Amino acid sequence: MKFRTLLLLTLLGFLAVELGFGQRGDTDINQWMSAKDxxxxxxxxxxxxxxxxxEDLAGLDSRLKATEDKLTRQKAETDKLKEENEGLKTRLDAVEKELNRLGQSVGRAAPQIAFSASLANTGEIYRGPCTDKALIFKRVFSNAGNGYDSNTGIFTAPVNGLYHFTFSTYGYNTHTVGAILKKNNVHQISTYDSPSSDSSDFSSNAAVLQLAAGDRVHLELWDNGRVYDNLNGHTTFSGFLLFTLKK
Known part of the structure; x- marks a missing residue:
């Protein structure tokens, strides 16, 4: 608006000066006025x-300032996110190091102990009734940690811990079928099936036992008991370490 006023005042000044230059005829004045108009x-x-x-420049300037403000806020948010990401990366690296340390510690503290065996390693075998009732499982499928002795049928705990044991027994109806799981010669669990009219019997059982290093676990027949096995692996004995204990 100031620009418009200044320009019009300047134009009127020019007109006033030009009118004072001398007398003009009516025709000249009309032409002159038309040209000036x-x-x-x-x-x-x-x-x-x-x-x-x-006005357009003022609008552009306003939008430019708004854009600058928006970019400033976005930069601040980006810097904040970058800082948070750096913090997360630092914590993630610390967690990974701790997991690696724990994995190495667990690997050192948890020995691999497991065994599995069946009674017969060749042909067919009947065990019992007999004076020596201990069952010796000759066909060894696995024996990690060498805790099981296939010459005696005894598993000896290498370390303190909780151990899981399972066993199965199979036999015929002429005798008691089953076995007793013993820890240091003390009865723990058993399977049992008395003579009956059916032709054969099968049973199984399992337990988790707390053992100290050197404790011994084995299976024994019942008095007057008998079990049968062949290469099909009907009568079996297995165990493994769940986890170690300090005491």
């Missing part, structure tokens, strides 16, 4: 354009 209209159009440009 055309000039004024042209100048007004240009002034309008200039003002429109000024």
């Amino acid at each position: 055309t000039l004024i209209k042209s100048l007004e159009e240009k002034v309008n354009k200039v003002e429109k440009c000024q």
Whole structure:
């Protein structure tokens, strides 16, 4: 608006000066006035354009400031996220190191102990009734840690811990079928099936025992008991370490 006022005042000054240059005829004055009117209209159009440009520039300046403010906020948020990511990465690295340490510690503290065996290693075998009732499982499938002795049928705990044992027994109806799981010669669990009219009997059992290093576990027949096995592996004995204990 100030620009428009200043321009019009300057134009009027020019007109006033020009009118004072001398006398003119009516025709000359009319032509002169017409030319000046055309000039004024042209100048007004240009002034309008200039003002429109000024308004556009003001709008652009406002939007530019808004964009700058938005970019500033986004940069602040990006910097904050970057800082949080760095913190998360640091904590993640610490967790990975701790997991590796725990994995190495568990690997050292948890020995691999497990065995599995069946009674017969060749042909067919009947065991019992007999004076020596201990069952010796000759066909060894696995014996990690060498805790099981296939010459005596005894498992000796290498370390303190909780151990899981399972066993199965199979036999015919002429005798008692089953066995007793013993820890240091003390009865723990058993399977049992008395003579009956059916042709054969099968049973199984399992237990978790707390053993100290050196404790011994084995299976024995019942008095007057008998079991049968062949390469199909009907009568079996297995065990493994669940986890170690300090005492």
